[in-house]
Amino acid sequence: MPTGYTSFIENGKIDNAKDFLMLCARNFGATVTMRDNSLSDPIPKQFEPNSYYLDELNEAKANLEKINNMSDDEIQDEINEEYDNEQKRCKEKIEKDKIIYERHKQVLNDVKKWNPPTKEHNALKSFAIEQINMVLDEYDSHYYLDKLKENRPSVSEWKKSYKEQCLDDIEYYSDEYKKEADKIKFANKWLKELRESLIK
Numbered sequence: 499m500p501t502g503y504t505s506f507i508e509n510g511k512i513d514n515a516k517d518f519l520m521l522c523a524r525n526f527g528a529t530v531t532m533r534d535n536s537l538s539d540p541i542p543k544q545f546e547p548n549s550y551y552l553d554e555l556n557e558a559k560a561n562l563e564k565i566n567n568m569s570d571d572e573i574q575d576e577i578n579e580e581y582d583n584e585q586k587r588c589k590e591k592i593e594k595d596k597i598i599y600e601r602h603k604q605v606l607n608d609v610k611k612w613n614p615p616t617k618e619h620n621a622l623k624s625f626a627i628e629q630i631n632m633v634l635d636e637y638d639s640h641y642y643l644d645k646l647k648e649n650r651p652s653v654s655e656w657k658k659s660y661k662e663q664c665l666d667d668i669e670y671y672s673d674e675y676k677k678e679a680d681k682i683k684f685a686n687k688w689l690k691e692l693r694e695s696l697i698k
Contacts, residue, residue, distance in 0.1 A: 545689070598637050
């Protein structure tokens with residue numbers, strides 16, 4: 499029975515070592531990222547870096563420039579909007595969690611009151627209680643109650659924190675983009691060497 503790779507030989511689409519090696523190459527080195535793609539997808543002449551890290555780096559730089567150009571009044575407006583949205587989100591989460599918590603407590607109380615018909619049913623009762631107890635903490639609203647008590651940050655606090663986050667992002671995405679570029683450079687060298695070795 500042919501493999502996914504040898505089926506190309508069997509059906510006559512590949513009749514030479516060069517094409518077969520190029521097909522198999524997707525399982526090695528630079529082209530390993532294509533391993534899960536369809537075998538009929540051609541291997542590109544060269545790989546291009548993923549733009550994600552560069553896009554994020556550019557966004558972090560733009561955000562830093564934006565904060566540097568914002569007036570204190572604009573920053574205060576941003577603070578007020580963020581703070582008010584966060585307060586609203588916390589209140590909604592607390593209310594939602596309270597309802598879900600009470601539902602669980604009601605079912606838990608009902609399960610605890612249940613008298614299993616036989617000893618063999620005791621494990622079922624214990625299991626049901628254990629399952630509910632495992633999730634009750636997920637609906638503990640202390641985190642959100644604490645968030646509601648937080649003070650609105652001052653302009654200088656917010657600006658300092660925002661700038662620090664931008665600088666951290668710039669450093670991180672610069673490093674990741676360099677790693678991506680180095681990886682692509684290696685991949686393209688590997689692919690070029692493979693192709694050159696197959697030229698007769």
